[in-house]
Amino acid sequence: MGRKIEGPFYPYSQQRGEKLMAQVSVSSIIDRSSSMGYYNYIEPAKTDAATFVSIMRANDQIGLVAIDDTSPVLYTLNTLDTNHDVIQAALNVIKGISSYGNTNIKNALTNAHSMLGSASNPAKAIILLSDGEYNVGGDPLSGLPTDIPVYTIALGNSSGIQTLQSIASQTGGKYYFSPDAFELAAIYNQIANDSRVAQTSLNQRQQIPSYQFSSLPLQVPANTAHISLGVNWLNSQIDYTAGTPGVNQVSVLLRDPNNQKVALPPTFEGGEFVTFHLHDPLPGQWTVGCWCGQVPNNQFQGTMGGFEPQDSSSLSLHATHLCQHKKAPVNLRAALDTKGRAVSELQVRAYINSPLHSLAEIKQQHEQRLNTIQTDPAPEEGMSSSGPQLWALHKQLLPTENIFQRKTLPINVDASVDNDGRASINIPPFAFDNVGEHNVHLEITGKYASCGSRFSRTQQISLSATD
Template identity: 45%
Template structure:
């Protein structure tokens, strides 16, 4: 892949802390940078009432200094004040104007509505794609989707902080940082381990493996994991255990870069000690920076109303090798209930609930602020924003991929995930590809 220039725009308004989003967001944004390649460029902007450049656009060198410097600045972010998205986009655009790479993109992460600086859609620059991430559905999801649509980026929805790492992994693929082969959440009990197959196709000269987790108090170890510790397992196709220090390591993440890996089925996984919360929540991402096999997915239409049918355009392309034995699996994740249904069912409880003051300050109406307070109060026994997963029939042929029409019968955010497994026929080695994208339905 050619080199890219990325501006990461991170919401540091106070509600990011009140929803427990800020620390995971910082970890996931930091992990994203460790996936980037030499000659890529990274810049970081943090925004609240005002926007500021945390880290100027800088070219990544082989000594890794740029990556660690950018991560250190991200980790310093603290919550404060309101949300000025317009100024953040302007600053991100400014620093990319002087980018040394033709491929440029912004990543815009926010948990809610803009309430400072004016409407970001007025005068929105459209020459650089913006990949937007809506953290939770309390804010202006339609607005963030429109920003992505107008700039030819991609809108992503994260119902909670745990989903966020998957989205950053996907954006690494969207923005041409690296092709994603694995993007998988892991829920592991204390004293347990899980494994995932990692297929390295023939001809791969570089594979990256990134693992990050929600609880930053969990530490990484190369030995038997003890109290609140995790070990990342890695075995080559011959079953030999690979013992190597992470290329990058920080609070809540490790990233390994494997150069000239042996083709075949590797094994990776997480081995847990006694977890403080009795469960380990992690996301495993595997990336191929120089792959010639690409899974492309897009929605024919993003402005959708309840009752419309979703049309997914999917193509699996190989610019070098013939592929076969393709298996495709598609899943739709949707809200269980509409907001109107929830408001009616919990009418009495909402009436007697004090609204979340921080949301009120940010401009969210009283009913939605009360609904958010009730949601947190009822967890974990009842999730009034529960989501469901449904399989979607898909068929692969040499002419392309066909998905059955999907009728969207509930308003809210819907996420489509497409997973593909296949074989490179010349080398008889397997590969995997995965993709996720979201749409907000009125």
């Protein structure tokens, strides 16, 4: 994982005049307990964590902690260099992770927090990914330090959602729910924004049939010193190629604002991801495309992310309540901070991704099947009692039927600009139509009045609805 491509790499210059974000120190906690292997989460989780590390900048700091019986430090905090040797070392550690053991979240947080005690950067963050409730080591909320934000990810329907929500809330971090491994990459991309690694300007999942091409626009404002692009995918049978893709291959194509193809080798190439670091890119609308050959199940599932380390416009999204009754109005607050720069031509889009059926409805609909389903031996750790049965049925019915199917619906939203070029975003209250975990996505594009170049930002938030 994470083969470094030899080539000329440069410090992140500021010759274009845009102020860069402050350096950040991150401790990434990756759950490697037995259930991560049981649910086939471990490899996608490693890919997404590796992609996150590979977009970090020189003088950022990264450390790695595992979740298992004792939750040890896997990679001590190190400062990234311009030759990317530290990134490569961290990627090699991630590649070697395998799943086993229990879920000791408390010790993982203790080790991650202690690691950041020696951090030299002003911004600090902990990322915590887990697919299960803690079952050894004690309650992680007891004695939880609150001076460093923890960004938590609950992966799958057996995850300890309430615990992870509380950890994020008490530390000033943010909670995310990933219904499956496909959604996980977009969440890591968003946490890059939240943890101040970079502003997330592009964050889109893509499902591309065999022999097809799909492209997305990437806005690069004037005075941008550096951007990073990350593309990763779920299927480990698929490899990256710089040429025409063949069987089980995908190619990533970049075109600059003049529609010229940019033959840039990836800065990092992993088993299921590639990242590109572009220095002093031409301002304007770039195009990022994926071209697939013949791929398994005739579908490529990948995520494209674009990242700007410039300290420019930032988009925020907050909710009055992270967990509430499904019939109560959902109140969201969104804001675009342009650091005093006037903007125009705002375009905004919001949508919600929700479960088609609640877990209770799924169990009721498939009661007879669940009574007869043969389950694999399940690990005795952090898993709900019905989790193995539902997962076994889910695997048995795929790809014909998805019992955990979700739906995406638009949300009303509007954006306006006052006479001074200040932006405001309004999301009217709405209600959930089902219990369970919901993800709200917000995207905005606009134009800086001073230079006339366009920008884009993304945000998302995870909310729980109860009966």
